[in-house]
Each structure stands twice: as structure tokens, then as C-alpha cells.
Amino acid sequence: MDDEKKLIILVDDNLANLQAGTNVLEEKYAVATAPSAAKLFNLLENNNPDLILLDIEMPEMNGFETIKALKAKPETRNIPVIFLTGKTESDNELGGLSLGAIDYITKPFQPPLLLKRIEVHLLMEEQRKTLEAQRGTLEKQAVELKNFNNNLQKMVEEKTKNVLDLQDVLLKTMAEMVEYRDDITGGHIERTQRWVKILLDQLEKSEFYQTEKNDWDVELLLQSCQLHDVGKISIGDNILKKPGKLDVDEFEEMKKHTAVGEEIIGRIEELTKESDFLKYAKIFAASHHEKWDGTGYHKGLKGNDIPLFGRIMAIADVYDALISVRPYKEAFSHEEAVKIILEERGKQFDPVLVDLFLEVSKEFNL
Numbered sequence: 001m002d003d004e005k006k007l008i009i010l011v012d013d014n015l016a017n018l019q020a021g022t023n024v025l026e027e028k029y030a031v032a033t034a035p036s037a038a039k040l041f042n043l044l045e046n047n048n049p050d051l052i053l054l055d056i057e058m059p060e061m062n063g064f065e066t067i068k069a070l071k072a073k074p075e076t077r078n079i080p081v082i083f084l085t086g087k088t089e090s091d092n093e094l095g096g097l098s099l100g101a102i103d104y105i106t107k108p109f110q111p112p113l114l115l116k117r118i119e120v121h122l123l124m125e126e127q128r129k130t131l132e133a134q135r136g137t138l139e140k141q142a143v144e145l146k147n148f149n150n151n152l153q154k155m156v157e158e159k160t161k162n163v164l165d166l167q168d169v170l171l172k173t174m175a176e177m178v179e180y181r182d183d184i185t186g187g188h189i190e191r192t193q194r195w196v197k198i199l200l201d202q203l204e205k206s207e208f209y210q211t212e213k214n215d216w217d218v219e220l221l222l223q224s225c226q227l228h229d230v231g232k233i234s235i236g237d238n239i240l241k242k243p244g245k246l247d248v249d250e251f252e253e254m255k256k257h258t259a260v261g262e263e264i265i266g267r268i269e270e271l272t273k274e275s276d277f278l279k280y281a282k283i284f285a286a287s288h289h290e291k292w293d294g295t296g297y298h299k300g301l302k303g304n305d306i307p308l309f310g311r312i313m314a315i316a317d318v319y320d321a322l323i324s325v326r327p328y329k330e331a332f333s334h335e336e337a338v339k340i341i342l343e344e345r346g347k348q349f350d351p352v353l354v355d356l357f358l359e360v361s362k363e364f365n366l
């Protein structure tokens, strides 16, 4: 049946050639003929041939001009063109191929050779179309996969953000609960967080404690330092809200807040997979009252045995206590507080950290 056959358009101004070509081709293919380029373009308005056999030497529009016009239009660009040439000069052949023809056949042609070459080209064209379709499918799948990945990434980012937001809110609530019971003037947690940040930033810029700085996460440290006094939750109001200085026994009771804080965070740590945040929080809670000379509490650690973050919080905590009003004392000025911390260099505080504190102490007073 003709409609199952592939369509070939034969273009030649020589009617005898058209007839000869048709005779050879029509057994295997549907054949349409055009005696000029103009007729070819007429035919192309309603037909989409599988191949065009195009004569080069034609009056008016020759084969080269015709193929240029075919290649210039998107709807005819991909139709394979084979030139029919009466000449044998290689210039012609090369010229035709460079314009986009897939082959050339010299006239007068030998029917079996013509049929074979057409068959090969049609087969190649079919394979090209299959590959193109497969490439199209692959490209589409790649785009779909990329979109899927992007969406997944967005979902993960959103979920992670939600978890971090929740963590932040819970943390602030815990810290505020302690502050509400303990702090008369308020703002201790926020201020110490600010002092810790200034000290961490200065330490980061310095040459000191490189090993400790290798894998620290400043953002997480600043979040977790808010829990340094969480153990005060266990201390009675009679001590926390006492409008005067604590006596020896009361102070001993108060000192328990570092061990209790360490224990509370340790228990949360056992119940969750969270690691760094709670690890830092536990260090802040447990070691912020240790002293460089070993006279602090609750473990009585000395020097570099005291975790670095505890030593940092010790300076921030004491500075804040000094500049704040207490029921039993007035607030010290910034300058007095700096002087007292300097006096404790190498006694209560890590000397390296006191030096760094002195470099940035002006920022504490902004």
C-alpha cells in the first residue's frame, strides 16, 4: 500500500530523467516529481517527504540555492537531500555536501545502486530519528529528576529549619524560665551571650587554641551558652531571691547549679540523637564557675583541664555580674570591671583569654 511506503520527491528539470527515476523508485517507494524548485516548494506545502533527490543543474533556482532554502526553514530543515549530478567534478560534490546534502549520485544512475544508496540513507535517517527521540526522552527525564531533587532539597531544608526553629524556641523558653526565677534586672542571658560572641570572635581571629577552633560551630555555641545556668532551676527561691549576700551554707547550695545543669543536659543528651548543641550546652553549664587556679567549682579543674568554653563563659559571666546591680552591691563601672578581671588574670581566669578580653573590652561597653 502506497501510504505505508516512504515518500521520495524527485526534482529534475529534465522530464526524461524524472520518468526514469520514477520507474526505478516506484516499486519500493511512493514517488512525487517536481520539474523545478518552485514545484518542489509547492509539493512541500502538503507533503513531508522522507527524502529529496535534487538535481543540481536547473534553470532559475539551481540545486544549491534550493538546498539553502530548504535548510533555512525549520519545517524542511531535517528532510535528507541527495544531489543528482550530471557532472563528476569534485567541486560540485563537495559544495553540495557542505550545504547539508547527505550524499550525491551521478547521472545517469544505475538502478540497483540508486536503490541501495537510498535504502541505506533512509535506514540511517530512521536511526537518527530514533536516537533523537531517545535523547528527547532522556533530556525530559533529566529535567524531571532535577526538579524532583530540587523539591526534595527544599523539603529537607524546610524540615531542618522547622526543627532548628523549634530547638531555638524550646531553648529560649528553658533559659527564660531560669532567668525569670533568678535574675532581678533581667537580660543576663542575652548579655552574656553577647560577651561570649565578642570573645569567640576575637579568639577566632587570634593564633590561640587552634585545635579547639578546628571544628567549633560559633552559631551553635552561642545558642547553647544560653543554658549555662539551667541548673538554677533546682535552687530554692529563698536562695535565688535572697535580698542580700548568701551565707556559707546557702552559697554551698547555690554552687550545686553547675552539677545539676550538667546532669539535666546529660539526661536530655541520653534521650536524643542531638550531639554538638547539647555537648556545648553541657560544657557551659558544668564548667562556667571553674577557676584557672583550680579553686572553682564543682570539679575544681585547673588551667587547660577546664574546657575552653567554660573559661570563656567565666569571663562573660563575671563581667556581667560586676556591671549589674545586686541586692547587696551597686553596679561597677565598665572600667572597674575590666580592672578586676585583669587582676584575676592567671588566678580566676585563663591569662590568654584575659588578654583577648582586654583587646576587645571596649566592645563590651558599647
Ligand SMILES: [Fe+2]
Pocket: 228, 229, 257, 288, 289
Ligand atoms: Fe552560674
